[in-house]
Amino acid sequence: MEIEQKYDARADFVLPELGGLPGVASAGEAETFDLHASYFDTADLRLAAHGITLRRRRGGTDAGWHLKMPAGPDGKEELRAPLGRPAIVPARLAALVAAYTRGEPLRPVATLETRRTVVRLYAGDGAMLAEVADDLVTGRDVRDVRDDTAADAPARRWREIEVELGDGTAELLKAAGKRLRKAGARRSKSSSKLGRLLGGAIEPPKAARARAACKARLVAAIDNGKGPATTGDAVMAYLAEQVEAVVKFDPKARLGEEDAVHRMRVAVRRIRSTLKAYRPVLEEERTEPLGPELRWLAAVLGEVRDLEVLRMRFQERLGGAAPAWLDDLARQERTAYRRMNAALKEPRYFALLDELDRLVAEPPLGREADRKARKDLPDLVTRSWDRMARAYASIGIAEDAEVARHETRKAAKRARYAAELATPVLGVAAKRVAKDAKRIQEVLGGYQDGVIAMEHLKTAAARTRNTSEAFDLGVLYGWERCEAETARDRLSVTWSQTLGPAF
Incomplete structure (x- = not known):
């Protein structure tokens, strides 16, 4: 520095x-x-x-x-x-x-x-x-x-x-x-x-100016009384912030800096979630083609992040030990990083960045974008919450509870991001909704992390010929299973403690 x-x-x-x-x-x-x-x-x-x-x-x-x-x-x-x-x-x-x-x-x-x-x-x-x-x-x-x-x-x-x-x-x-x-x-x-x-x-970058303008419009409308903030103002300010984060964390992710891949991936997810949760505010003709590209980028980053989380999780469990199967996991992570860096050099990635810049510079706002944000955002946030509530209710009756839990976790993320977007306008009420949705997301995330860890340990155990190593893998498997089941059982208690939207 x-x-x-x-x-x-x-x-x-x-x-x-x-x-x-x-x-x-x-x-x-x-x-x-x-x-x-x-x-x-x-x-x-x-x-x-x-x-x-x-x-x-x-x-x-x-x-x-x-x-x-x-x-x-x-x-x-x-x-x-x-x-x-x-x-x-x-x-x-x-x-x-x-x-x-x-x-x-x-x-x-x-x-x-x-x-x-x-x-x-x-x-x-x-x-x-x-x-x-x-x-x-x-x-x-x-x-x-x-x-x-x-x-x-x-x-x-x-x-x-x-x-x-x-x-x-x-x-x-x-x-x-x-x-x-x-x-x-x-x-x-x-x-x-x-x-x-x-x-x-040297001309000021158009994309950066457009992002700053989007955020400034919302701040001016809220703080300076320059007319009521519109729903479009709120949506575009949030999207501008996330697009900026993608570009900001790109070089840090390539360098493998701590948490950089995760933060870049979260920014991509927030953009995807916003395009879905606030679909009534945006023109689908412009936003729909971005869906598959954002999903592709999230998957590229996700491969690295998932392996990174697993390695860090097991390293913490094992202390200073470094068994062969953990070295293999570290090699997989390095390979995933190489694939990620290769993907981030592709014309496909550059084209996506160009489209994200255009998304902010030329906002694809629909007819509902001009509505007053204080009146419109509560309904849009509540819709995302209700979608999560329906997904949660389906867990107990679904043929495959695992799929239902996964869908609930995705819906919780969307509800959280929808509320985060509305927080500058709606204040404490939206902040509380985001906090409640995050708690549901984290409980289900803890369960999902345990399930993924168990699958990896099972695969590693099938490959090892070392009795001592197999025993350690079995102990870790039991540990992960216990934590996953604890998280699963905690879900209903956590849900009962959420209040839902109260705008």
Whole structure:
């Protein structure tokens, strides 16, 4: 995680004394480096539009490929790869921005030559608290030039100061900035050198603007009294939030970050659920084709998530033990991750992302979308709850209780998401419905997790020839069966404690 602030400085700017800043015991000797960086992006600068930079840099102490993705006001998550070949973006880094590039090729768009003078600030114990870099920059826009003439492209020159935290605190970052401003520097309007160089050529992403507009309309209607919120406003604000989550967690899921696949999958499920639960508000002609594609993506993510949950569940049960069958499960999970990453490179996935962007940018609102949300949402949420109640009632009379429980769990998710969507408008009443539906979902989820675990243990036991391992599998099977049956028996009690909609 890179946390830094940038400041513009005149040619005659003198770097102030940096001693005495919070926690700083000493400043190191100034070091100077010559850096050459080539920046890569799509022809229409999609990465830069989202605040992402991808470069290949030579010189300094961190030569190589650098991918920087926004992570808060002053933060960026940085990922690196070795220098490799000059014009070929490492496949791993290219994959991490695929949700933004969507099949468009990455090519050089700018070069930056930087004479960097660095002063490091240290604590009394020798910890490096921050790095202050005084940069003299020469930048060239090379989007319209050949590689062999890039050096002849018109140049822009400027000076900037970067303060990047190491082990230092936000207080140090703030104090350093104050001292630089007092010496004549000004906080930079751009968060990156590339952004400063290409400036007006970088257009704000239409999809991001559309998502922000959807959410802003609902907030304005509720908080600022700019007319009553419509049901369409509420539905589109919720869909915008979930589409944003899919794109946000895409690179994190590819990296296998904790809970990222789960959160991306939940966002996909929420979109699917909303398109179903709020069907009267939306034009089916536009939304119906999205159903199979969202189901496909949920299944791709689900294969990874289900194996991940199983592995984590068994690891917790076994403590530090690592039997062969658990290693096999971990291999299955890694294979599922490879399949997921392959699927997330497919044109089918990029086409789905494009359609989700269009869903928000061009809302497929039907005639009922203009109704007042406070009057319309209670009925729509109640419908989803009643569907869950009917599914629950069918468990006791169904020929296959397992299928009935599964359908009830799906209906509980839909009721929960329908109520979540309505919460900004209906407040506490909708929040309570969402909470009750979630409790039903979690009880049934606990039962389902136990059943799946039992099936896996049964398969592993059939394969093993190790008596000790077979005994352990049997113990685990009994444990899972006990927990599954406890969850199943708890369902009726949990149901009796729910109140249902009371709008």
